[in-house]
Amino acid sequence: MTEDSKFHHGDPVPGTPIIEMKNIEKHFGSVIALAGVSVNVYPGECHCLLGDNGAGKSTFIKTMSGVHQPTAGEIFFEGQPMHFDDPRDAISAGIATVHQHLAMIPLMSISRNFFMGNEPVKKVGPLNLFDHDYANRVTMEEMRKMGINLRGPDQAVGTLSGGERQTVAIARAVHFGAKVLILDEPTSALGVRQTANVLATIDKVRKQGIAVVFITHNVRHAMAVGDRFTVLNRGQTLGTAQRGEITPEELQDLMAGGQEMVELEGSLGGTV
Numbered sequence: 001m002t003e004d005s006k007f008h009h010g011d012p013v014p015g016t017p018i019i020e021m022k023n024i025e026k027h028f029g030s031v032i033a034l035a036g037v038s039v040n041v042y043p044g045e046c047h048c049l050l051g052d053n054g055a056g057k058s059t060f061i062k063t064m065s066g067v068h069q070p071t072a073g074e075i076f077f078e079g080q081p082m083h084f085d086d087p088r089d090a091i092s093a094g095i096a097t098v099h100q101h102l103a104m105i106p107l108m109s110i111s112r113n114f115f116m117g118n119e120p121v122k123k124v125g126p127l128n129l130f131d132h133d134y135a136n137r138v139t140m141e142e143m144r145k146m147g148i149n150l151r152g153p154d155q156a157v158g159t160l161s162g163g164e165r166q167t168v169a170i171a172r173a174v175h176f177g178a179k180v181l182i183l184d185e186p187t188s189a190l191g192v193r194q195t196a197n198v199l200a201t202i203d204k205v206r207k208q209g210i211a212v213v214f215i216t217h218n219v220r221h222a223m224a225v226g227d228r229f230t231v232l233n234r235g236q237t238l239g240t241a242q243r244g245e246i247t248p249e250e251l252q253d254l255m256a257g258g259q260e261m262v263e264l265e266g267s268l269g270g271t272v
Contacts, residue, residue: 016079018043018211019095024073026059033059035235037072041180046202046212048222049230052255057215059233061182064213065097066090076233078179089179094179098169102190106158107203110150111139114172115155142171146201163194167201174205178191181205187221199224219251 017040026034034056041047051057062068064075075082075097077093082251084090087097087129104113109204114137120131120138136153158163166186181216183202187195204224206212222229229246231254232239238254 015042017041017076020080021060021064022074022075023153024060024063024074024075025071026063026068027071027151033235034063034070037235037237039212039230039237039240041213043179044206044209044215045212045227046206046231048216048226049232050216050219050222050229050251050255052217054234055232056235056254057217057232058184059235061097061184061213061215064090065095065182071119087195091244094177095113095182096173096176096178096180097103097182098173098186100185102165102169104165105156108220109154109158109166110143110157110160111135111153114139114142114168114175118176138175143168144170146204147197162190163195163197166190166198170201170205174208174210177227180211180213182215184215185217185219187216188213194219217255219248219255222251 019115020040022038023225024034024037025032036087037056037060038183039049039060040046047059049057050175063070066087069085071081075084077095082093084093100255103116105116108116111132112130115138120129120133120134121128123129139153140150148164148167157168160168170181170183170186170240186202190198199221202214206225206227214222214226227243229241229251231251233255241251
């Protein structure tokens with residue numbers, strides 16, 4: 001997937017960011033994981049958060065999604081100061097996270113996984129039973145919207161490809177009202193075709209006006225769908241660039257520490 005990809009890249013919507021993180025610090029005892037990180041995300045944009053392993057990406061998104069409380073700094077959601085005590089507060093506000101290791105049960109059907117924790121019920125006499133018909137219909141419809149045609153909603157999740165499982169998780173978050181969708185390394189363990197499918201899904205979600213925070217260390221994947229790019233390095237923001245303002249090579253150098261990469265490439269006699 002090259003920089004001149006088939007995806008449409010609109011400018012960020014002017015106005016108020018849906019979520020804004022200002023000067024976020026997070027300390028774990030004497031360890032400073034985040035040292036004053038600032039990022040904002042607008043509705044309908046894909047904001048890529050890039051950084052090498054240990055850059056602070058995971059700590060930052062855990063702070064954004066209510067898993068960690070910041071040691072210092074402010075969080076604004078839809079223009080209002082916001083404090084998340086736990087992930088349920090963030091989910092209630094409309095912030096959904098799709099983790100790298102998906103919380104799915106492989107032997108259960110797609111529709112049961114889709115509605116896990118939000119099971120639709122129908123009354124049969126005095127009993128409340130899982131409404132299979134409704135769950136199956138909605139699952140098929142939502143997956144079709146994302147470009148995935150399932151054999152059937154009762155198909156086991158374990159029979160899907162990695163990219164299709166990511167799409168199930170994304171479609172589930174969108175269906176249950178996500179305003180901000182945080183994707184933690186969604187393409188890290190996928191092949192070329194599956195990666196292209198996930199990137200196409202991200203593009204569809206963005207076009208619905210949902211803000212997407214795409215965490216990755218793969219510059220090519222970020223360039224395929226990103227509108228803005230923020231680079232983290234050792235818990236600090238190295239800067240945010242609009243699409244068209246920065247090349248893939250410049251992004252890669254920022255992530256890896258520039259001069260170190262040049263020296264490594266020179267010693268190896270090629271590009272890294």
